[in-house]
Amino acid sequence: MNKNARQYTVRFSATMVLYMAALFGSVHLLQSVEMAPVLRGAVALLPVLPGLAALWVVMVFYRSLDEFKQRMLAEAMIIAALLTGFASFAYGFLEGALDLPTIPLIWVFPVMIGLWGLAGCFQKYVVYR
Template structure:
């Protein structure tokens, strides 16, 4: 098992546990002050930061070709996410249902994986 898998897997497990815990606390204690609710709701972002750190550490361990492939994949993912979300924003203006911002991160990650596959094939 690679170091990246351990780091990302640990951060992802922590994220799921903290997320489940924060949801339970917020549901069990609806009378909490708004500041406390906000702090508890944001707790899952701490392991989220660890996930981002695992990605950065993994990029730093890559050779130049792997970094180039990832840069191209990130670029496609960034631009694609912008185009898709912007386009859907226009569609919301003509009556399409509003989407949560929670869709942006999974969309960006999906585009990153897919574009990484295609960008990597170019160098084989």
């Protein structure tokens, strides 16, 4: 593992630890403490801060890669965004036609990130091997 990859792993792991702490802490506060609506909103958004830091860490790592690896990651993200967008678009039609349950929006980003990983694996082992 090269220096940039090690730095990325350490930094990303740290942001994920902070994210988990903010997530569990905010959920605990929201369930156990009575607050004004504005304060509840601020507490609910606490996990977004380390999430934004994680995005910064990803971008720093992306910029450290060579052009080919950047292209692979960018293409995988485009594929993931398109698949996520079209899946939510199609589900919206099915939701109305078949009276399916609404999927909470909080799942859109994790699905897109998961598809990014799958698209990256597909590219690495099938397209660019």
